[in-house]
Amino acid sequence: MAIEVRIPTILRNFTGGAKAVEGSGESLADLLSDLDAKYSGLRGRLVTPEGGLHRFVNVYVNDEDVRFLGALDAKLSDGDTVTILPAVAGGAFGFAAAAAMLGNRL
Amino acid sequence: MTRYESLLDACGNTPLVGLPRLSPVVPEGAPPVRLWAKLEDRNPTGSVKDRAALFMVRAAEAAGRLRPGDTILEPTSGNTGISLAMVAKLRGYRLVCVMPENVSTERVQLLRMYGAEIIFSPAAGGSNQAVATAKQIAAEHPDWVMLFQYGNEANARAHYETTGPELLRDLPTITHFVGGLGTTGTLMGTGRYLREKVEGIEIVAAEPRYGELVYGLRNIDEGYVPELYDASVLSRRFSVGTRDAVLRTRQLVEVEGIFVGFSTGAVLHAALAVAHEAVKAGRRADVAFIVADGGWKYLSTGAYGGTLAEAEDALEGQLWA
Numbered sequence: 001m002a003i004e005v006r007i008p009t010i011l012r013n014f015t016g017g018a019k020a021v022e023g024s025g026e027s028l029a030d031l032l033s034d035l036d037a038k039y040s041g042l043r044g045r046l047v048t049p050e051g052g053l054h055r056f057v058n059v060y061v062n063d064e065d066v067r068f069l070g071a072l073d074a075k076l077s078d079g080d081t082v083t084i085l086p087a088v089a090g091g092a093f094g095f096a097a098a099a100a101m102l103g104n105r106l
Numbered sequence: 107m108t109r110y111e112s113l114l115d116a117c118g119n120t121p122l123v124g125l126p127r128l129s130p131v132v133p134e135g136a137p138p139v140r141l142w143a144k145l146e147d148r149n150p151t152g153s154v155k156d157r158a159a160l161f162m163v164r165a166a167e168a169a170g171r172l173r174p175g176d177t178i179l180e181p182t183s184g185n186t187g188i189s190l191a192m193v194a195k196l197r198g199y200r201l202v203c204v205m206p207e208n209v210s211t212e213r214v215q216l217l218r219m220y221g222a223e224i225i226f227s228p229a230a231g232g233s234n235q236a237v238a239t240a241k242q243i244a245a246e247h248p249d250w251v252m253l254f255q256y257g258n259e260a261n262a263r264a265h266y267e268t269t270g271p272e273l274l275r276d277l278p279t280i281t282h283f284v285g286g287l288g289t290t291g292t293l294m295g296t297g298r299y300l301r302e303k304v305e306g307i308e309i310v311a312a313e314p315r316y317g318e319l320v321y322g323l324r325n326i327d328e329g330y331v332p333e334l335y336d337a338s339v340l341s342r343r344f345s346v347g348t349r350d351a352v353l354r355t356r357q358l359v360e361v362e363g364i365f366v367g368f369s370t371g372a373v374l375h376a377a378l379a380v381a382h383e384a385v386k387a388g389r390r391a392d393v394a395f396i397v398a399d400g401g402w403k404y405l406s407t408g409a410y411g412g413t414l415a416e417a418e419d420a421l422e423g424q425l426w427a
Contacts, residue, residue: 010326045326056329058345065313065343081343085315087329 014042029072137390151397159189161264179250191220257333265295284395308341312376346372
């Protein structure tokens, strides 16, 4: 079962620079295990030691956020596209600067 | 009543308009599926951010954080800056915006016209440089007040107290609410209100998926989730790419005559997805979505003309929502 997985720039060091890789699995958890066998260490950047999705990682199946589809238990089918992205709020400049300023005050 | 004592009083109460041509066609005898656009570009400065700006300033006044003549500092090159500049002018404050020097000239002109002062952060160095600049300004001016829209509860409350009640008043049969996800204020406030009042309502987020340059973090731990965000308010969350957002933005003006910014195109894309699902399932649906702003400020991107591929190239690396 082939599922296309789109890899963000900051994680391409695990995929030899590949923007997209293929994997298989009936759930997101299965897929990430399959990928980790080929791209060692990738899973560890996406899943916390407690077994949940990393807070600053968003994963989408066919453009829908998996956190609303069962998270790591989200079901996958042949031909699905999985997109991995770091969490950045709209206005990337604004939040970074604002968060920094706020931190500076505390 | 459409007479107001001042521009600030004219904030909100925006029209909700049906989209009879864009709403999906349902089979004969099937329940109707209708799309409705809430025109937030009809606010005083032309965007949904007027609501949040007004509520954040009033909340800071009530808390004694803002006194006449004070300076408000906000790092933004977007609609929030323009809204805050207008509110600050009318309430007697000075506004300083920090923004990268590569922001479009329209933005700079608009902000200055509304009376904001601008401190540019060098574009080279990206967010690290922006952070450094911001820290330096904050250290030099400890008396300046930052409203911080990503964590300010008054941002979400503006929508809990105004946008949500307006939607329910105008569309008591609402089944879905779709909004763009940035600070998350619109979705959190409106979503909480509608969940309390409408059983089974779906709150749907549309999140812009930018070109790769925008995600130029060094590592995952530099990511950010706004303090206002509470996933339990949402039913679903869609990531919408540049091409789909541009396609829907053009479709909205071509088919329904509504000229919007690209973030609204992303929102419409998600609204159409849930509307078509309802048609398939044979369910009635009244899908209301937010038009965050008009398209005027984005004309210079060139993304309203040419092919979709050209538009995608034009927006590559830009924060188009």
